[in-house]
Amino acid sequence: MADGSSAGQGDFAMGIMTGIPLAPVDLRVERALEPLDVDTPMPIFSWKLNTSQPGVRQRAYQIWIASGLDLLESGKPDVWDSGKVDESDSAQIVYSGFPLAPKDDFFWKVRIWDQDNRVSRFSDPSSFSTAYCGRVDWRAPWITWEAPRQEGMGCPRSIMLFKAFRIVRPVRRARMYVSGLGAYRLEINGRRVGREWFSPDWTDYRKEVQYQVYEVDGYLQDGPNILAITLGNMWWSGRLGGDGALAGYGPGLMMARMEFELTLTDGSTRWIETDETWRGSLSGVVENSLYDGETWDARMHPDDWSTVKLDDQGWTFARIVDPQPKVRMLAQQCPPVRNTQELQPVSIWETAPGSFVVDFGQNLAGVVRIRARGEAGSRIQLRFAEGLHSDGR
Secondary structure: OOOOOEOOOOHHHHHHHHOOOOOOEEEEEOOEOOOOOEOOOOOEEEEEOOOOOOOOOEEEEEEEEEOOHHHHHOOOOOOEEOOOEOOOOOOOEEOOOOOOOOOOEEEEEEEEEEOOOOEOOEOOOEEEEEOOOOOOOOOOOEEEOOOOOOOOOOOOOOEEEEEEEEEOOOEEEEEEEEEEEOEEEEEEOOEEOOOEEOOOOOOOOOOEEEEEEEEOHHHOOOEEEEEEEEEEOHHHHOEOOOOOOEOOOOOOOOEEEEEEEEEEOOOOEEEEEOOOOOEEEEOOEEEEEOOOEEEEOHHHOOOOOOOOOOOOOOOEEOEEEOOOOOOEEEEOOOOOEEOOOOOOOOEEEEEEOOEEEEEOOOOOOOOOOOOOOOOOOOOOOOOOOOOOOOOOO
């Protein structure tokens, strides 16, 4: 059982019957499952022992890393073979081969020796991809679209940016590196990309800004396509702190940065980047703040704005801007905020004509999804609270 074969469906039964340790499971790189955004050329690895038997422990391990799945499966780890390492740790294992290249794909697996020096099968293969690995010189600049300041509004108005492009040759891989100041929402051909909220999350924007990596092959179509970004204030240019003051990180301009790498089936690469050919406009979000919520006017939101049906008359070109000349771009450093559960109301009651309390039965952090019909100009107000007054309001 010292060969390079991978774990199969019968491993559990075989391991119990023969005493051979089961192949490791839950393989992670930089504490994530098959990440696309490993931002270091010397990442850390971890795995779990696949056993419920008492007294089983790891005595040694061996990691294989290859540049292709076929190489890994054929026993040719051309990137790194750790050899047998006498070590009981299965977490925080530091890669010690040659520094990994940025923006590349890797495949790996691991096997272990138990306390009796019996070797397991290799795990099922896993994968990871490096991001920029600390590189500062992004190809793409930051861009913005300057919304006119509105009297009585402290925070800037939300803006939208879009770019039309065409796919004329088959694409093998489509990978996107994106950031925004403040928070952004990304769409391709009318579909939201990613499940995150508040990206790129809060950092000291004077020093560091995080970016996210997305695999978007399934969002593209032959012929015309649309990239679309909506930007809001959040920590960058909204209110921050109990005194209600603006954050003061930037000059009051929301901005986006994107490098979109299209690897074609013929081996060539095409780049689509944020630049002055993008176009912008105001969004239907007329007010937005981390503390005060948002006001959305459906009458001002263009129909089909993130699809190829968009009527771009009246949209004007973006401009290049540099928020901080020496700001460091780094890949997402913490788990993002995502939807983890959908709840239905446990009760709804009317407190006055047209006014309702919707009780979800627990305290939570989240957003409400509603469907509504009404005359243009009708107003729906949602207010959120953790408790009720004695009159049920």
